Amino acid sequence: MTSPLLKLTQINKSFGPIDVLNDISLEVKAGEVLCLLGDNGAGKSTLIKILSGVHKPTSGSMEINGNAIAFDSPRDASDNGIATVHQFGGTFPLMSIGRSFFVGAEPTKRWGPFTIYDRSRANEIAVREMRELGITRIDDGDRLVGGLSGGERQALAIARAVHFGAKLLILDEPTAALGVKEAAHVLRIVLQARQKGIAVVFITHNVIHALTVGDHFAVLIHGSKAADFRKGEKSREEITDLMAGGEQMAELEAEIESYMVASTGHSEPARQAL
Numbered sequence: 001m002t003s004p005l006l007k008l009t010q011i012n013k014s015f016g017p018i019d020v021l022n023d024i025s026l027e028v029k030a031g032e033v034l035c036l037l038g039d040n041g042a043g044k045s046t047l048i049k050i051l052s053g054v055h056k057p058t059s060g061s062m063e064i065n066g067n068a069i070a071f072d073s074p075r076d077a078s079d080n081g082i083a084t085v086h087q088f089g090g091t092f093p094l095m096s097i098g099r100s101f102f103v104g105a106e107p108t109k110r111w112g113p114f115t116i117y118d119r120s121r122a123n124e125i126a127v128r129e130m131r132e133l134g135i136t137r138i139d140d141g142d143r144l145v146g147g148l149s150g151g152e153r154q155a156l157a158i159a160r161a162v163h164f165g166a167k168l169l170i171l172d173e174p175t176a177a178l179g180v181k182e183a184a185h186v187l188r189i190v191l192q193a194r195q196k197g198i199a200v201v202f203i204t205h206n207v208i209h210a211l212t213v214g215d216h217f218a219v220l221i222h223g224s225k226a227a228d229f230r231k232g233e234k235s236r237e238e239i240t241d242l243m244a245g246g247e248q249m250a251e252l253e254a255e256i257e258s259y260m261v262a263s264t265g266h267s268e269p270a271r272q273a274l
């Protein structure tokens with residue numbers, strides 16, 4: 001048994017009177033993907049904001065490689081090897097690929113008496129690291145991030161994390177806004193990061209995406225951990241039901257169908273729920 005890279009013990013988080021997380025205990029191992037599942041508002045983003053130093057837990061403890069840690073800032077978390085790609089934004093559309101790759105850690109060169117940003121080196125490294133992850137359509141690091149597709153932006157953020165030696169990569173719904181092909185690409189990149197021995201926390205609503213990459217799964221319901229299991233221990237249907245808060249999705253679908261029949265006279269073609 002390998003010991004966990006990251007261990008959370010009984011993490012609670014309240015915002016004033018609102019309790020958002022209750023007694024969350026979790027372990028993430030190096031070279032494994034932990035999928036964090038749960039419906040809207042379950043507390044997934046709040047949990048990863050605690051892991052990435054954005055919020056402090058109200059109580060509970062965190063350990064990295066067996067050592068107790070507490071983060072004062074996102075910078076503190078990233079200095080401890082935690083790289084987070086947040087759910088909304090995170091990249092600056094008007095920044096070049098090279099700039100955005102190195103933001104806060106720009107390579108420099110001497111120019112006479114001055115030290116200046118080494119643009120060609122930054123661009124070259126950024127483009128190369130993206131290529132490593134299979135993004136081969138980009139050959140110019142001067143291109144603006146705003147012109148990249150959603151999948152390419154995710155790849156840029158992941159490539160950056162890998163380059164700077166992240167031990168734990170946290171992705172908050174990286175595939176949510178992507179088409180089928182782009183999502184598959186991001187999933188492949190997640191598996192590449194895992195293969196390099198990086199621990200990944202992958203948040204998604206999509207059970208198929210989760211089952212494709214996950215080694216370990218945790219389901220949050222109303223801020224509590226409702227289930228914690230490993231690959232192969234639950235079926236897709238069981239996971240979907242859990243995510244819906246324990247309601248039987250099959251029953252819900254039957255209800256919707258009878259509603260459709262009653263209101264339109266015909267049923268919808270089989271819905272693509274996932």
Ligand SMILES: Nc1ncnc2c1ncn2[C@@H]1O[C@H](COP(=O)(O)OP(=O)(O)OP(=O)(O)O)[C@@H](O)[C@H]1O
Nearest residue numbers: 015018020038039040041042043044045046047087
């Ligand atoms: N700063 C805050 N102050 C008060 N309540 C908050 C704050 N941040 C989050 N919450 C509440 O905590 C709950 C969990 O939010 P969170 O964003 O963690 O959910 P989530 O699981 O990521 O949902 P989604 O799947 O929609 O992204 C929500 O009810 C939200 O309104």
Ligand SMILES: [Mg+2]
Nearest residue numbers: 044045046087
């Ligand atoms: Mg969220």
